[in-house]
Amino acid sequence: MDHFMYRDGALHAEDVPVSEIAASVGAPFYLYSTATLVRHFQLFDQALDGLPHLVCYAMKAASNQAILKTLAAAGAGMDVVSGGEYARAVAAGVPGERIVFSGVGKTHEEIRASLIGGIRQFNVESEPEMAVISEVATSLGLEAPITIRVNPDVDAKTHAKIATGKSENKFGIPISRAREVYAHAADLPGIKVVGIDVHIGSQLTELEPFRLAYLKVAELTEALRADGHEITRLDLGGGLGIPYTRSNEAPPLPTDYGNLIKETVGHLGCEVEIEPGRLIAGNAGILVSRVIYVKQGEDRQFLILDAAMNDLIRPAMYDAHHDIVPVIEPEPGLDQVPYDIVGPVCESGDTFAKGRMMPVLKAGDLVAFRSAGAYGAVMSSEYNTRPLIPEVMVHNDKFAVIRPRPTFDEIINRDTIPEWL
Secondary structure: OOOEEEEOOEEEEOOEEHHHHHHHHOOOEEEEEHHHHHHHHHHHHHHOOOOOEEEEEEHHHOOOHHHHHHHHHHOOEEEEOOHHHHHHHHHOOOOHHHEEEOOOOOOHHHHHHHHHHOOOEEEEOOHHHHHHHHHHHHHHOOOEEEEEEEEOOOOOOOOHHHEOOOOOOOOOEEHHHHHHHHHHHHHOOOEEEEEEEOOOEOOEOOOHHHHHHHHHHHHHHHHHHHOOOOOOEEEOOOOEOOOOOOOOOOOOOHHHHHHHHHHHHHHHOOEEEEOOOHHHHHHHEEEEEEEEEEEEOOOOEEEEEOOOOOOOOHHHHHOOOOOEEEOEOOOOOOOEEEEEEEOOOOOOOOEEEEEEEEEOOOOOOEEEEOOOOOOOHHHOOOHHHOOOOOEEEEEOOEEEEEEOOOOHHHHHOOOOOOOOO
8 A cells, every 4th residue: 555546636645736746846756655654664563563573674775864764763774785875874863773784795994884883783795795894893893793694595586687595696605505604703703693694585476485585594593503603683684575566466465474474483582684675665656757748650659758767767677567647637438548658868778668558648747657666766867967856755745855856067067077178
């Protein structure tokens, strides 16, 4: 469920008409619902009720400060994958003990800054990384809490570019070598092993891959404890998918996911951490765009929008589907026509949909891309010198711009001309 709905013939975000925001801000823009963000976080938090746990929002999904502060106030921790994301989390008021640092390429500088600023744990991806954490922590006279990410070789049955738990993926340590690596970690100075980490991919639409991975983690927990390691935390990652279409085939609910966690690892007495991102932010955001032209081609009509692949890369990068709806509600029974929906960037790949059935639209009409809150604004660019589009947040009957659109002068003036020119 989200809080974007038609009311009196017009699409609303909570209690604000989307067209009113467009008139004030200009199109295109991203629009987030506070109520949806909070509700989705609470669904995960409630799903783990009865277990000691922390829900760490995966910031890579959407990392605007307003989103982070909203979720932090609701009780979320943060899962970061870069020094920049760590700085964003801290700036949003999230204490270090609620920040988990993931990712395969943590640098000396990122590790050092996180240790000085405070960190809940590093999710270690490799032995060389573990050695660097030991070195940096020892030089600071500190002890770095770590989990070690194991790769369980489980097929997440998701898009190849977002699968992370198979043996050919770059993530984690093969689970077959885990006991050996944990033994090495126990001998390193400046390191405190606190648990196990696993994450098998994103946009999972069934629970069985999670079950297979978590059963392997449970077995490993028992083996590591038998080896003398104190395993008190299980970081089970994220990855639960969202419905990108309004079909009847919905992914599992957070409650089902929570029950699975309790069934597979609940008996171990560990604190459980999960790192949802897409399911919290995805349906909490839409992309609003205006039709520039309707163009008649040889055998098709093109709907040319003012949003482009630089604003929303997912269709070009992943062949991803987004429902696209008119901001003014079509009348029931109105005829629909097929459109190729495209942007103005000079790439054939700047295509959002082909042959998409839509009500007849004209230049100036507004449309909304649903389920665009995750991996939308954070993956956008200024390709073709197109300004990053505004981000807007709604709370009840109010809205605020939470990232303004830069001017062309601001973009150009970031460049520096060498003295010889």
